[in-house]
Amino acid sequence: MDDAQISGDLSRVLFTSDQIAGRIAEVAAQIDSDYEGEEILLVGVLNGAVMVMADLSRALKSHCRMDWMAISSYGSGTQSSGVVRILKDLTTDISGLHVLVVEDIIDTGLTLSYLIGNLMSRNPASLKIMTAFRKPEAAKNTVDVAYVGFDIPNEFVVGYGLDYDGHYRNLTSVGTLAPHVYS
Ligand SMILES: O=P(O)(O)OC[C@H]1O[C@H](OP(=O)(O)OP(=O)(O)O)[C@H](O)[C@@H]1O
Numbered sequence: 001m002d003d004a005q006i007s008g009d010l011s012r013v014l015f016t017s018d019q020i021a022g023r024i025a026e027v028a029a030q031i032d033s034d035y036e037g038e039e040i041l042l043v044g045v046l047n048g049a050v051m052v053m054a055d056l057s058r059a060l061k062s063h064c065r066m067d068w069m070a071i072s073s074y075g076s077g078t079q080s081s082g083v084v085r086i087l088k089d090l091t092t093d094i095s096g097l098h099v100l101v102v103e104d105i106i107d108t109g110l111t112l113s114y115l116i117g118n119l120m121s122r123n124p125a126s127l128k129i130m131t132a133f134r135k136p137e138a139a140k141n142t143v144d145v146a147y148v149g150f151d152i153p154n155e156f157v158v159g160y161g162l163d164y165d166g167h168y169r170n171l172t173s174v175g176t177l178a179p180h181v182y183s
């Protein structure tokens with residue numbers, strides 16, 4: 001989606017598509033260096049992670065496979081419900097595999113702490129987390145995140161996979177949603 005078409009719905013652009021692409025390339029290089037010689041199973045968390053998964057996986061030089069989980073804790077609002085539901089599970093048996101969870105955003109951390117507990121019980125060889133965006137001030141759970149694209153302020157953001165009630169995921173930049181859209 002052309003960002004100009006919905007610029008009235010954003011109060012502020014935080015990152016342009018070029019800035020996001022540049023940072024994803026840096027993170028991919030770090031991952032390649034850390035996993036040298038290992039195959040990685042990238043686990044994307046639907047729906048929001050589709051953009052970062054597509055970009056990160058193509059920026060990696062490492063051998064990797066992909067699988068997906070769908071988990072929901074936000075419903076249609078801007079606050080985490082705190083209730084995490086698995087809507088779609090992995091198709092891969094991750095026992096003995098190097099798993100890298102790919103997230104679009106870590107906000108309260110509730111989704112991820114649930115996910116880590118769930119995946120660790122399946123005995124992967126290793127489990128690490130990559131997220132495109134993280135809100136340090138919103139954290140309700142401390143989760144160990146190996147790779148972070150950008151730390152951002154504690155405001156509701158949309159674009160690059162992040163939605164408000166299903167909208168704005170295909171915005172190429174990331175920005176804060178103007179209050180008039182959701183109030
Ligand atoms: O750290 P938290 O406060 O738990 O929030 C992070 C989660 O919220 C979003 O998912 P959402 O439930 O909105 O589903 P979606 O990816 O389909 O938009 C996002 O993709 C993360 O999975």
Ligand code: HPA
Pocket residue numbers: 074105106107155156157158162163164
């Ligand atoms: O700021 C956000 N925007 C969109 N989806 C989200 N899920 C958690 N936090 C956010």
